[in-house]
Amino acid sequence: MNKTTIAKAVGLWRRSPSRWVTDFFPKVHLWSKQREILEALEAGYRRIAIKAAHAVSKSHTCGMLACWNNTVFTPSLTFTTAPTWRQVNAVLWKEIRTQFGTARFRLSAKGPLPKSPEWYIASDQRAFGASSDKPDKLQGLHEGLGRVMCLADEACGIEGAMWPAIYSIVTGAEDILIAVGNPDWRNPDFMRMFADPSFYPITISAYDSPNFTGEAVPESLKRALVSRSWVDDLIATYGEDSPIVASKVRAEFPEEDAQTLIPLSYIEAAEQRKVDLLLDHRHDAGCDVARYGTDRTVIYRIDGNSAACVHQSGKISTMETAGLCMQQIMAGYRVAVDDTGVGGGVTDRVREQGKSIGAVNFGQAAKDAEHFKNARSEMFWGLRIWLRDIGHIESDGDLRRELVNLRYKVDSSGRIQVESKDDIRKRLGKSPDKADALALAVAGHIYNSTISSLADDDWSTGRNLSEGLL
Secondary structure (H helix, E strand, C coil): CCCCHHHHHHHHHHHCCCCCCHHHCCCCCCHHHHHHHHHHHCCCCEEEEEEEEECCCCHHHHHHHCCCHHHCCEEEEEEEECCHHHHHHHHHHHHHHHHHHCCCCCCCCCCCCCCCEEEEEEEEEEEEEEEECCCHHHHCCCCCEEEEEEEEEEEEHCCCCCHHHCCCCCCCCCCCEEECCCCCCCCCCHHHCCCCCCEEEEEEEEHHCHHHHCCCHHHHHHCCCHHHHHHHHHHHCCCCCCCHHHHCCCCCCCCCCCCCCCCCHHEEEEEEECCHHHHHECCCEEEECCCCCCCCEEEEEECCCCEEEEEEEECCCHHHHHHHHHHHHCCCCCCECCCCCCCCHHHHHHHHHCCCEHHHHHHHCCCCCCCECCHHHHHHHHHHHHHHHCCCCCCCHHHHHHHHHCCEEEEECCCCEEHHHHHHHHHHHCCCCHHHHHHHHHHHHHHHHCCCCCCEEEEEEEEEEEHHHC
16 A cells, blocks of 8 residues: 555554444444444544453453554554453453464554553553552653553443552543443442543443344353353342342442442452452451351451452351360461350350450441441441451352352431341341451451550551451
8 A cells, every 4th residue: 555545544454443443443343232332433522431241342342442442543552451461451442462473463562461551652652551659650650642542441440549640641622531440339439420421421231232132243252251140140140130230230330328348359359369468467267156947157367468258168066166266276267256146155155265256246446436336337337448458268059158248338317327137138038247357357356455565556458447348
């Protein structure tokens, strides 16, 4: 092609990302919701907010757009972010690397780095990614950037200073901000976009998928998209009205009057986080004692930042449970027990043996009574912070179901009130034994001065618990 033909082609590609995809990826079939995103850009929208269900091509689409912006516009800056490093490098940038390698024509002389989210074509034409806890990566980026595109993946999990940092660089008339993610919880920054007239809102539910609508697409694409069996299994496991079904299937935020305490994104991040057995030199355990016929006695243990279930059984005797707690104490763990009801017999027996154990009544006063209704609310908010910031948990379907179904509200005094154990049992048909044991392991020891020297501090981050509210 001569220079005039190339210039015309580049002009067309800049105006139409759909045409660019067709020319460079002729084997890629864009389904209707993918086309809607690209057509919104072609119509002149520069801020787009996308609520998306599970497996509806959101990362694939964002990868395409990152390649398009970085190769077609000069000068340009393409920035991607997500809550965790893994989500940045191993999800979205995996798509970017794959698409660079499969393009019909070579997209640029220099390609994205194989192990780092960086793609430098020239000094004024580059793309890079960073997790959302690194807003400093955008510091000093202001003038002379050219066309800026920011892609915020898993946007519902992005909090804090990253949003102001993003808004500070997408200030030009042609700059683009695309925020996409599962609406796992009522993140105010992400929710606000869907009421902001400057954003073009898009919702992609599982029911929009060609596997439900019958839209004609290649079989390979059908296999990659969310399936009917997956949706049916999720509804059977969690219930039609559960927050995880609202997010992962219907692509809707949870209801306002029953807010999700622990977003699914926090749970997934904790499952993927690296284990650090030496962090804070923590060795704590929590025991939730079975009260009724179908309840379980569960013990969770924490080493460093990693929690593991070391015991679960049906209702056993007080003496047996006391013996299990003694084993943890003899192994060097601080143990906190739900002292309500039959748990009181466990703590009494352990103390008869001359050992120190934390007796926690979930209904007792919170350490921070200004912000929390009771100890249960304070402990579970501490668990929320721990999962969000540093905690590692094993992948466990029972635990995940219990955590994602925990709800809270704000009472008339402005305090956080987490749903009671009995109310959860009525709603779910089972007791949240694993979640309670994990909360006791993470936070229970702050209620017993004989086994804790940390008082009201957030043991995991050195902050007061109430700072998690801000």
